[in-house]
Amino acid sequence: MQPTKNPTLLFVSTPGPDEQIDPDIHFELVNKELDLKTACLGGGVLIKTLLLSSEPYLRYRFRNPSDKSDAGFIPPVQLGFPVDSAGIGKVIRSDDPCFQVGDIVIGYLDYSEYCIYPGPGPHLFKIPMHKLNPHPGIPYSVYLGVLGFPGHVAYCAWELYVKERIQSAKRMYVSSGASTVGTFVIEYTKLKAPHVEIVASAGTDEKVDCMKKSGADVVFNYRSEDIQVMLSKHGPIDIFWDNVGGRTLDMTLVNMSEEGLILSCGNISTMSSSHEIQNYDQVYKRKLTVQGVICYAGDMAKPMSTFFQDVVPLVLDGTISHREHLYHGMEEAARALCDLHTGANMGKAVVVVCDDEDEE
Numbered sequence: 001m002q003p004t005k006n007p008t009l010l011f012v013s014t015p016g017p018d019e020q021i022d023p024d025i026h027f028e029l030v031n032k033e034l035d036l037k038t039a040c041l042g043g044g045v046l047i048k049t050l051l052l053s054s055e056p057y058l059r060y061r062f063r064n065p066s067d068k069s070d071a072g073f074i075p076p077v078q079l080g081f082p083v084d085s086a087g088i089g090k091v092i093r094s095d096d097p098c099f100q101v102g103d104i105v106i107g108y109l110d111y112s113e114y115c116i117y118p119g120p121g122p123h124l125f126k127i128p129m130h131k132l133n134p135h136p137g138i139p140y141s142v143y144l145g146v147l148g149f150p151g152h153v154a155y156c157a158w159e160l161y162v163k164e165r166i167q168s169a170k171r172m173y174v175s176s177g178a179s180t181v182g183t184f185v186i187e188y189t190k191l192k193a194p195h196v197e198i199v200a201s202a203g204t205d206e207k208v209d210c211m212k213k214s215g216a217d218v219v220f221n222y223r224s225e226d227i228q229v230m231l232s233k234h235g236p237i238d239i240f241w242d243n244v245g246g247r248t249l250d251m252t253l254v255n256m257s258e259e260g261l262i263l264s265c266g267n268i269s270t271m272s273s274s275h276e277i278q279n280y281d282q283v284y285k286r287k288l289t290v291q292g293v294i295c296y297a298g299d300m301a302k303p304m305s306t307f308f309q310d311v312v313p314l315v316l317d318g319t320i321s322h323r324e325h326l327y328h329g330m331e332e333a334a335r336a337l338c339d340l341h342t343g344a345n346m347g348k349a350v351v352v353v354c355d356d357e358d359e360e
């Protein structure tokens with residue numbers, strides 16, 4: 001039998017620290033081959049990829065391995081090797097007694113149509129694969145979005161660090177309020193603490209409308225409005241949920257309430273361009289608390305025990321919305337990785353590699 005073509009996206013060139021990743025420069029789609037009947041599984045499983053997630057933090061993995069500044073945070077993708085990320089697939093052969101042919105699984109997959117898990121590559125960042133038992137009425141892709149990594153961090157950080165503080169808070173600011181995390185935070189806050197006024201920003205007018213629909217009270221486009229002017233007009237901010245860092249954080253520092261909370265969730269604005277924080281002295285002058293969070297790390301793992309029982313009903317009744325930006329086929333995979341960093345995605349970026357329905 002002829003080997004099967006296996007389109008695979010390789011990471012082939014390291015961007016500079018202040019350079020945007022580019023589908024045509026830093027990635028290459030190659031037609032590898034895999035014999036689906038005889039390929040050695042080495043005790044693992046052969047997976048047909050259905051969906052792949054594109055995540056902002058992958059930008060940290062597209063770095064020069066000699067850059068040790070993020071070494072303890074996350075390992076780099078090796079040059080010449082496939083990009084890997086969270087994904088959903090179907091088991092088509094198994095050497096592993098935990099998985100049967102036909103199982104739908106979620107875990108860390110190569111950016112390719114087929115992959116062997118755990119596979120022979122130097123995957124320094126494999127997280128355990130497990131079976132996905134989706135709730136009826138919820139598409140698989142939602143388990144990469146609001147029921148996946150972005151939803152997990154939003155829920156766990158909110159429950160751990162925001163829940164108590166928000167009772168006495170008047171105002172919260174959410175940067176990147178139309179991102180997957182930002183949308184969850186706005187909708188969850190409106191549900192749990194309706195007394196709080198939510199200020200939110202995003203980079204297009206269409207996203208500004210989305211934030212309004214999510215329930216934010218004051219919305220603005222940070223590309224056309226001055227953040228400092230908007231926050232001084234609509235502040236002070238008691239709780240800042242920061243998905244962006246950089247200049248946005250700087251402008252918010254001077255508009256925080258005394259003893260306010262900054263929940264540092266992400267720094268997407270400085271992943272491809274540097275910004276030196278000017279107003280850090282406001283942390284002690286205003287007696288602020290700054291809480292950084294990383295999904296599943298330390299205490300952040302604890303609220304996961306109630307995540308699905310709490311959030312699945314909210315997704316089913318539409319209280320928590322899932323907006324997706326779908327990319328079709330491996331040809332669009334590199335674009336999915338890059339769009340997050342220019343704001344071209346309108347929702348959770350998911351690559352649809354193969355529709356499960358096509359398989360039946």
Ligand SMILES: NC(=O)c1ccc[n+]([C@@H]2O[C@H](COP(=O)([O-])OP(=O)(O)OC[C@H]3O[C@@H](n4cnc5c(N)ncnc54)[C@H](OP(=O)(O)O)[C@@H]3O)[C@@H](O)[C@H]2O)c1
Binds near residue numbers: 056243244293340
């Ligand atoms: N700590 C954790 O464990 C954890 C887990 C998941 C996510 N996060 C972080 O949470 C944030 C949101 O993640 P997500 O998955 O929800 O993102 P997402 O849905 O993929 O959306 C990313 C959005 O970020 C915005 N953005 C890109 N470059 C920007 C810039 N220079 N300045 C301001 N905004 C910019 C863009 O929207 P605009 O058009 O509005 O610019 C883009 O659409 C990211 O910082 C991510 O790293 C953290």
